[in-house]
Amino acid sequence: MSTTDIGWRGVAAVDVEEAEERERGARFTGGSRELLAELLRPYRSALMVLVGIVVVENGARLAIPSLVKVGIDSGIPPIRESGNVGPLGLVAGAVLLCSVVQAVARNRFLVQQGEVGQGVLYEVRRRVFRHFQALSPAFHDDYTSGRVISRQTSDVEAIYEMLETGFDGLVKAALTLVGTGVILLFLDWKLGLVALCSGPFLFLLTNWFRRSSADAYRGTREKVALVIVHFVESMGGIRAVQAFRREPRNQEIFDDVNDQYRLANLRAFRLVGLFMPGIKLIGNVTIATVLVYGGYLAYSGEVTVGVLAAFLLYLRQFFEPMQEISQFYNTFQSATAALDKLAGVLREEPGVPEPEHPVALDRARGELRFDHVHFAYVDGRPVVPDLDLTVPAGQTLAVVGTTGAGKTTLAKLATRFYDPVDGEVRLDGLDLRTLAADDLRRNVVMVTQENYLFSGSIADNIRFGRPEAAINDVVAAATALGAHDFIAALPEGYDTDVAQRGGRLSAGQRQLVAFARAFLADPAVLILDEATSSLDIPSERLVQEALHTVLAGRTAVIIAHRLSTVETADRVLVMEHGRVVEDGSPAELISRGEGRFADLHQAWLDSLA
């Protein structure tokens, strides 16, 4: 079934790494236990209270049948003899009391268990989300949002199932197990030993289940992630899917992953399907053995019939909770697989770590310096071999170059999406690696080629970089960029919901909003990576004017292909294969008459002719 797998998914560096790690058995060696212990730590006292409640509840529950017996035995004779209902009333009152105590305890237990469970879930969600946010874009490039989502939905769900299954069964079971075990041995040690012979079998069975189910549940976690990844991607790209009639092929792929998921689940279900009746089998066989052996002992007079009867009753009680334990153990195993995955994510180190002792930088002047920077996405394939460049504060630098030359890479280095392999990137003379992320992001803002809008109002999107900004500032930013007109024309103006990923707007409008967002953030260094490529020329011109008036004095790095965009820069950099091949003012470069920028200029003139 999975023969098509490699075909459509293609190969990526992570696969190779993952396969290697799997070989070594690393990454999967858990961390689930530590994580669970850590998550439960704040609830230690609450858990103790819960155990107490379970004890009370079970005490009350077990008291009821005995009370009934007492009621019948000692409540009825007085009625018969003298019509005195006093003793019976007393016992009935006690039964009533026990019922109420049991009910109250049960209620308390359920509520408090829910509180602990939900608290743990919240904490898991919080941590995992934050950690995903802290991880570098390089991590997200490979990991894909589908897997991020699957970690945060279905894995968390698996943990929830365990918390919900109720560890009251476990507590109750443990209590009865120990209690009846002791009673059994005291009642008759020979019979007791026969009963305890089931122990090793239970142990072996459980051990087998632990090992095989860990593997099976890991399988379900991985397969469900595949389903989610494919689902999310095909729904996200539905326009291309439909336009290219991709539906049948998508369905084929989906059916494949869906079926893989089914098989993984089936495997886990079948293991449980063996485990649970296996436990039952051991219990039943033990009971039957004790029955025969005990019957024989009673027959030969070695034990009394009363002891045998009591023994058998207790033996049943001994095995009854095993079902609950195994049920809980099952969800525990499933949750462990999920926790392993989450622990793996939490262990992942951010590719661009926060400095331990950040240097404070409130408002940068905006001098940007690349000091012999060497950078490669993939080892051995340098994208930027050795870059040495200083952008003085306040300069408007235009970067042009063939596609794939490394312009965006330059921007990503300046915003610390990546750290250089060698050399340093500095802002105002400070290595970016010594700056706190907050300080850096406040001072250096990039408008990317792929401008993402959040679902929500236009105003909120523009405000994204500065949530405290008043609506006036939002409008001012939009107006300066020439975006106000179209926004005002929308039915709800700035409050219009831009819908999923900004789908309500045209590509150019999205770009303007993304631009306004950066504009409002008011950074010391603004990096525009083809931020006007989808705009018509008049809009582009407005944006440029705004850059020159409102952002005058800021350092700006403008990456663009269109001469109309770069013509007004102070300085132009032409890049090729990660190297700077031309550097100078636009006029200077053109006046040389040859060279890439001069060509660019000529091509532009030609297209206007």
Place this chain on the structure above:
Amino acid sequence: MTTGSLGPDPDSQPPAGVHSLWRLRGYLRPHKVALTIMLTTSLVGVGLTLAIPLVTAAIIDGPVADRDLSGLWALGALAMVLGVLEAVLIWWRRWVQSNAVLSVETAMRHDLYDHLQSLPMGFHSRWQSGQLLSRATVDLSQIRRFFGFGMLFLLVNIVQVVTVTAVLLHMYWPLGVLVAATAVPIVWLSMRFEKSYVVVSRQVQDEQGDLATRAEEGAVAIRVIKSFGRGEHVSRQYEAAALQLRETSLRKVRLSAKFWTFLELIPNLAVTLVLLLGALGVGKGWLTPGELVAFITLMLSLVWPVSSLGVILAMAQEAMTAAARINEIYDTESDVVGGTATIAEPRGRLVLEGVDFAFPDAPDEPVLRGVDLVVEPGETVALVGATGSGKTALTSLVPRLFDVTAGRVTIDGVDVRDLDLTHLRSLVATAFEDPTLFSMSARENLTLGRHDATDAEVEQAIEVAQAHFVHELPWGLDTRIGEQGMALSGGQRQRLALARAVLARPAILVLDDTLSALDVHTEKRVEEALGRVLTHTTGIVVAHRASTVLLADKVALLQDGTITHVGDHRELLATVPAYRELLTSDDSEGAGRSRLEVGV
């Protein structure tokens, strides 16, 4: 139920009930045998659980008391056989059940995905993918669980309760009636519970979907979030939503805790009453003490099935809500339904006649009004218009990603709405303004529209789009290109999307501003190659730059939602000021040049 391209409002809640689940019964039909086995084994299992103690009693009362050794062996063997049989039955039930319910779940997921893929853009732009995802995962597994366990034990428990009650009635009817009467508060409570529970559980499910959406946004938008340093802000929003979910879930927990508690309390109260009245009855000689003991013992065996009904009903309730959420997707029918016509030898004559268009979610805001345009076979038209003027909207009408609200679009004289949808979309290929790539191999992305393309054809498309870089990727065409092609440069992504459209070999090729991220030299090479393709393909090229317009034979100017001018680039440049303003920097053409010249 609502039909139409928008479908139900994602924020509104359709009523959930037994009928929601009942509608899904078709999925169970192929598993009738399995269900019968499951039910029978469970019932026999209940019987066995009761039988084993009886055998025990028989041994103690019989052989041991009578000193009959052979009887001991016989009954002992019987106990053993029954015990093994019980385990085997459980195993058998679980085996059959895993097969059946997983097949049901998989089939439902298949259908859901299939249906979602067929729903039009109008639907998808309104529904967050997190909401869709939570239906495809959480909701389906809830339904699976109900079909596997809930439904079964609902039946088994009811059978058990009814049988025991019947036996009780038979034993001593006045107390039996009392026991039967406890059904009244239980049923009443269940109904009340159902009403409030359905509301909370729907809310929990919706909030889970919302959280999934946020998780997705947090991942997809990671680069924007990072570049503004807003990780903290987004995390706090996520946490607020998670907190909200926690509160709602706790409400649900409290509600069910209350319900479950009452379900335990009621039988216990009944036990108290029976004890009181029964003991009085014994005192008055209406029944024997032995009868009373038997009665109460039997009655105590009712406590568990009744109280576990609570869990099962909650499960049922959740399954119903889940089913309602699934049904609301099924109930949305695509209004972009294909016709049956096909064009045997497509020439690619594209005509728009009096086309009006408004997006389905904003029907009062017409985007296009009375658009007329004729593109002859093999001709290429450049579509020029200001930002937001409706160029993309216009191009999306051709492959029917959206439908016109008035007028018609025809290809070779056939209205696109009469054409078979798959056929139509094989006639038209679009390179979208955002590349829309998938985290699959580069080849798979390229052959999106033609899965059976040969290597030579792929190579040709790569040549046209100047996308040779794919061969330099670490695993060549087999390299996975990362989500949205994030491991590629902007221009590389765009060329891949372009190659994909070219590879589809359409009769009509739509390029929606597809050269915007290319440098001038690459653009020129792509244009030359594209020019060759476009000589025998009808083309629509959306352009913001004069260089791209030069690809076209003629230009259509889109203004205020309608096409005001059609003509030659130079002619329009000379005669239409609006056009000149859009495509040249006009005065700044001079200004820009003079600025540069001043610097010389």
